[in-house]
Amino acid sequence: MPAERTREHTAPVAAARRRRLRADRARQLADLLRRQVLLQGFPAGLLPHEDALGADYGVSRNTVRQALDLLRAEQLVERVPGVGTVVVGAKYPHGLDRLMGLAETLHEHGRVTNEVRTMAPVPAPAPVAERLRLEGPNTDVLYIERLRRLDGLPLSLDLTYVPMDVGIELLNADLENTDIFRLLEEITGQPLGTAEITLEAVNADAHSAAVLQSPRGAAVLMLERLTHLSDGRPVDLEFIRFRGDRITMRGLLHRSV
Incomplete structure (x- = not known):
């Protein structure tokens, strides 16, 4: 019973830690992508596909999506159906x-x-x-x-x-x-x-x-x-x-x- 109760308590903690780590990685990725956006580093203002970004930076697709969500909240990029993620803002x-x-x-x-x-x-x-x-x-x-x-x-x-x-x-x-x-x-x-x-x-x-x-x-x-x-x-x-x-x-x- 003690072992079962321990697992019951540690499972939510481990899940929360994974979410936190993914959020940390998303923020780190957003910082790297933001610089490229502001320096016009993406040809024609079009960001690579989410899978390509994940492969380039060694992160999961969910992490890429969270990072792009952060940039969308800053009104720097937008998701255009049939096109992908495009740069819409400038500093x-x-x-x-x-x-x-x-x-x-x-x-x-x-x-x-x-x-x-x-x-x-x-x-x-x-x-x-x-x-x-x-x-x-x-x-x-x-x-x-x-x-x-x-x-x-x-x-x-x-x-x-x-x-x-x-x-x-x-x-x-x-x-x-x-x-x-x-x-x-x-x-x-x-x-x-x-x-x-x-x-x-x-x-x-x-x-x-x-x-x-x-x-x-x-x-x-x-x-x-x-x-x-x-x-x-x-x-x-x-x-x-x-x-x-x-x-x-x-x-x-x-x-x-």
């Missing part, structure tokens, strides 16, 4: 190893346009005044909110704070078609130097989700960036919300010795 690369505007970064992928939703002088909140090294809280800054699109597709919502002595010149600038980085260099007469960045995932609030046409509560990539002129002066504080399903961050990192 655009945003470099993290150079200080560039979005239009400069994505110029090979289409045309970036900016819808200026808000632009007005506002009293600087204390954290903004501190980061921009202003005289103190409530010193006026220029606040800009822009919806940025790539070939008409909503890509990011940018909230920007600029010191007023520089921002006053932006009021009449062509922000609809020009990266703010280029305008800042023209206005100040010096190149941009460095930027401090923080990248994290946050849930989209109702306003951001509506503007980006993203599901409410969906994760977005939040890039906080404080940009300095070449003389070290902080001149641009931005909070950029990227649609996580349309952008991928890339960079080349060097290990210092």
Whole structure:
């Protein structure tokens, strides 16, 4: 009897472990396939048959199906009857190893346009005044909110704070078609130097989700960036919300010795 009870308890545990291991393998396979999808590694955007993928990666057909289900949930691939699994989504690369505007970064992928939703002088909140090294809280800054699109597709919502002595010149600038980085260099007469960045995932609030046409509560990539002129002066504080399903961050990192 004890042996029978032991088998009764261990059988469900073993089955659960097998399911977990299959889910682990499916996630690992999805990670490998995702890179090929994003780098356009499948001819004509058509993935190999499930059996071929299983043979190539040494996994079962069920594992392949689970991996493809994960990519379908990300809206990167879709199952087309009579055709197979095809690539239907794309992500655009945003470099993290150079200080560039979005239009400069994505110029090979289409045309970036900016819808200026808000632009007005506002009293600087204390954290903004501190980061921009202003005289103190409530010193006026220029606040800009822009919806940025790539070939008409909503890509990011940018909230920007600029010191007023520089921002006053932006009021009449062509922000609809020009990266703010280029305008800042023209206005100040010096190149941009460095930027401090923080990248994290946050849930989209109702306003951001509506503007980006993203599901409410969906994760977005939040890039906080404080940009300095070449003389070290902080001149641009931005909070950029990227649609996580349309952008991928890339960079080349060097290990210092």
